[in-house]
Amino acid sequence: MSELLSQLVRDIPLPRMVKIRQRFDDTELEDPIAVLREQLAGEGCMDRIAPGMKVAIAVGSRGVSRVDELTKCVVDAVREAGGEPFLVPCMGSHGGATAEGQTEVLAHLGMSEERMGCPVKSSMDVVLLDKLENGLPVYADRIATEEADAIIVLNRVKPHTAFRGRIESGLLKMVAIGLGKQKGAEACHQLGFKYMAENVPAMASVMLDKLPIVFGVAVVENAYDRIRRVEAIPAEQMEAREEVLLEEAKANLPKFFFDAFDVLVMDYIGKNISGDGADPNVTGRYPTPYAHGGPDVNKMVVLDLTPESKGNANGVGTADFTTTRLVSKADWPGTYANGLTSTVCAPTKQATTLANDRDAIKAAVKTCNILDYTTCKLIRIRDTLHLGEIEISETLLEEAKQHPQIEVISEPYEWTFDEEGYLPK
Template identity: 50%
Template sequence: MGVRGMQRTVHGEMEELLSRVEPPRVALVEQELESPPAIRDVRSAVREALGEVELPRGSVAVGVGSRGVGRVAEVASALVEALKDAGADPFIVPAMGSHGASTAEGQAEVLRHLGVSEERVGCPIRATMEAVEVGRTPAGVPVYMDRYAFEADAVVVINRVKPHTAFRGEVESGPTKMLAIGLGKQKGAHAVHAAGWEYIHRTIPEAARVAIDAGRVAFGLAVLENADEEPCRIVAIPAEELPEREIPLLKEAKRNLPRIPFSEIDVLVVDEIGKNVSGDGADPNVTGRYPTPYASGGPSVERMVFLSLTGETGGNANGVGMADVVTRRLEEQMDREATYMNALTSTTPAPVRLPMVMPNDRLAVAAALEMCAGVRPEEARLVRITNTLRLHRMWVSEALLDEVRENPRLHLVEGPVPMRFDGDGNLEGVD
């Protein structure tokens, strides 16, 4: 028998084995999340926040990143409007390290996916991957700044404050990190990461201080979100007060972070991952799967399945390596060049490794269940979510229903019913 014949035989045996695995019955559960109310009038909230800082004049580079900041186009538009009213000439620069396949065109496209276009925000978008070294940290790490930003009279950055996916520190993701990494393009992002993940909690604020001391940074606009991915607080922080004023904001953001309400999970199924959801595709703070040993928290998950990529991620599948099983659909959606640039920049290969690939959702779930040693598939503690930002509704297996009944914030909506696969073996949407 030839190699291809053997492959077909093995493939048939695998499908036969997995077709016998019966997934557990599941129930649709709704979770009440404690969360601050969303800001109704973003424009007014931005205007109010800007009362705490002095608005610069002249040319102003406004850094906007690739993270899915809720209503980011409205935030950017309100900021641009205020800067114009103060007599400034603002423009947008992508501040996202190596994202967008590390090309100027790719980064501009990421902004368009997020709704940040010249028409929407009312000013030009100037994208380049050129970066200028502005100094070095006490440890000798070079700090870079987007060339357009460096040549402007002033720099302002917009970023969401939230827990990082790979380290813990007094400041993690926010305006400080954007100054140190995002605004530094691929060169700056790589320099900070290459200095060592064990030191990054110190390197980021030190690099941000170098960027501030270069004299162009006016302030950072920090956005906090509630559990519905909506801005719930906007704070303008003068450059000289970064990162100190981010410290309490990070603590607040951690309290607002939505979480899966179970501590022990046999199989976690995530319908979609993407850079617009998390830097790691699926937020490790939610899944409990981290790309480095320098962060922890979240549930204990035995096996994890990713089914597809979001359209907004543009094929960037960073974080795919945190799964144990993925579908062929996800593999075909993956842009390897865009994905691998993340690993080359962050010096972390684990998130881009391709896990076991299965032909469809049915076999992917079955494979994960089959690899839960000592657990009968029909008795597995299975949870299925849309993505790590959308945690209001989820499907959970019968083995978790006692915990659902004991939790006053969880409500049974439907089921238990068999998992619903279509004729191609793929799942219907969570909602």
């Protein structure tokens, strides 16, 4: 079958490529760990940790910039205050929705017991705290609920990939969905993303009221995946402050300076990049009708899966084409568990699969609905976290030269594939 598909795309031309640099606001903290240390010393944070307290630090599966260093800073501060810190994986159904899998996800992100110097207590067991007025149950991690005297949550604040609201992805989502484990995530998603803007803060409000959550650490990144702001926020201020930080995060989201093009090629998708494998806010490919924005792209190709994703290929279904390499790396039961939990199953489907990178890219060009394939406008990126230096087809060169925030940094060049049809890494 792969030979037949290769024959169908064999004569499709690929445009020459050019490297460019997109310039974004590069404001960042020179030493975010020092800033966090100072924030933790402020009122409403470490003064809430008494000697002998068992303190759960809830951390997730996202590739937050320097998340291991930030977490270690919190661990050390708790211990200096006389508390007994431990980590709780706070990631809904990720890691294959198993305790062992979630511990492994943390380790992949640099947050092992050895590195953090404290225990990692992982369980998928939950406690039913209450129910919302609409009937949705509110669950919380059993260990954090029953064994912790205080809980601290850490997360990046950013636009959500599937809905819009005053609160999207950040500390409150970490509480409602992450700390709720698989059952909590499932409950929050049960009525669909149409109501998530209401249900996330409502569930988080219940949990903030019934659990000993003392403060959260919020991170806002710039367009280069670097920390521009970190704040330690007392629990009672989290909702109001997160709403403000979300607007800052939206203003600093990386993006393409091209409104429309024919083909987008991504080297990697993965859970450490985005909950959707690739951030729809960047690609314009949303899994639901309740979010919007981004470029108009006809066809999308994903070539590979990050090791940190641990086989979770959520997001491959929003692409049009992928490779046998990615498919062979995917943990399909774990990927399907993501869809069963979120109730959005299209992103967990297997995209049309070609033998290698070359065939998958040619298939996208062949199907992008243009009369002359040599005019194809194509962009290639590493992933949606890295849009500073990208590759564009020669057919986009004149448009790039007219943009004040784009610098052309190479001459046009041909694609180079190895003997098996894959691009060099």
